[in-house]
């Protein structure tokens with residue numbers, strides 16, 4: 001057992017609201033400097049910068065996690081994480097038909113660059129990424145689980161797009177035994193006894209690692225990224 005610092009909700013510049021400086025390399029570099037050992041990249045409705053992020057993390061000795069922050073049809077934000085990069089990319093592919101084809105207006109919302117390693121831009125997502133998908137909370141959670149991932153409501157302590165602000169309480173279905181808060185202080189009051197992940201939802205480099213959060217994992221501190229990720233997913237699954 002060892003304590004690992006983590007942040008499981010970080011946006012890259014692919015999210016239109018994410019700062020241009022939030023490139024995969026800069027996030028990995030910042031994690032290294034700040035001492036965050038495990039970082040999940042969770043752009044709005046896209047996992048397309050995860051391959052570049054994985055490469056960048058390799059250089060810095062940070063354990064990367066692939067995922068996204070899905071907007072459900074109810075406008076609830078849900079963190080979706082996958083143990084394998086390939087699983088995340090398959091999920092990215094699977095959600096495409098459910099995305100709203102609302103053209104991204106770069107001058108208003110910001111750009112949505114897809115990057116390869118070394119932060120080289122290889123493309124741009126043309127559709128506004130944070131727009132609600134046509135997947136309901138139940139459908140989206142079921143889809144993530146079927147594809148081997150973990151899904152839980154994001155920032156339940158936030159008004160905008162938080163599950164509690166929208167539904168007023170945790171629904172009976174789908175069952176969530178895990179939830180995310182941005183402020184640790186809110187965990188006990190809002191989680192209803194669920195296990196809690198505290199993450200930054202960073203959109204700028206300065207949002208990132210303001211406070212360090214720790215998780216105890218059944219894993220050696222010097223273990224490989226694969227081993228650390230496996231231990232993390234076991235923990236998130238409640239095993």
Ligand SMILES: [Zn+2]
Pocket residue numbers: 069077154155161201
């Ligand atoms: Zn959100």
Ligand SMILES: [Zn+2]
Pocket residue numbers: 009011069201
């Ligand atoms: Zn977010």
